Amino acid sequence: MSAIETKLAELGVALHDAPAPAANYVPYVVSGNMVYVSGQISADVNGLITGKLGADLDVDAGADAAKACAISLLAQLKAACGGDIDRLVRVVKLVGFVNSTADFTDQPKVINGASDFMVAALGDAGRHARSAVSAASLPLGVAVEIEAIFQIK
Template sequence: MSNSLSERISQLGLSLPQPSQPIANYVNHVISHNQLFISGQIPLLDGKPTYMGRLGDTLDEHEGARAAELAALGLLAQLGNALDDDLSKLVRIVRLGVFVAASPDFQRQGVVANGASNLLVNVLGEKGRHARTAIGVSSLPSGVAVEIDAIFELQP
């Protein structure tokens, strides 16, 4: 298996977006000791927010999972940028945080989060298996349905 993130993505018939830039007073990622923290990523198509609305209200689980997958592609773009496309520097994903904009009665945040989790495992193999939190919230930046962040462990 290739150590190039962009090659692995390409083998799946996907492409990485350009890493998004912060819209406020924060940075895309921080490396501290052997950990890489990547800021929240939202689903983008051609650099524009997509999958607007809330699960259980204007969007269904399938759309939510697709939104989570797009956000995960953004997360991988940030990872590739932080590691200079070299996955030999990566030990594993430690934790994935998935925030789902949802109606008060929506209870399937985990199904939506699987859109991101499945993509990460498909791209990274065992290094992509992770602990995860999936949380329902009333709204997210730009009105999108999903935002994800992650903590990665890096080689010493």
């Protein structure tokens, strides 16, 4: 087991197989030492995590949805690295989209669910630049979608 996967196991997380794309795109692109991962939607073992922040879900539920996206991002990274996730140098950037009402303003607190998880799992290599924005709706009604840029060796 890799060092990163060992740390994930300590956190009670096992990486699942990387989700297949749902449309005409690729799940990631490797260019030089950078990996660009397509947006991962909020889902867990029970299926899609749906709802609108500010109406159906509170900030804690949104943060859990964002953490689920982060786990899928790492699963895609592992696939991009041919199974060797320890090739990760750092998380460069996360861009998070939050399905929220017009008056909801805690998008950063929701995306903290992903950011906090990346730092807990990866230490300083998990610290990253970030955007957290509202969306009137997201695919399939999911609560959160996050894309990422990673540096690898």
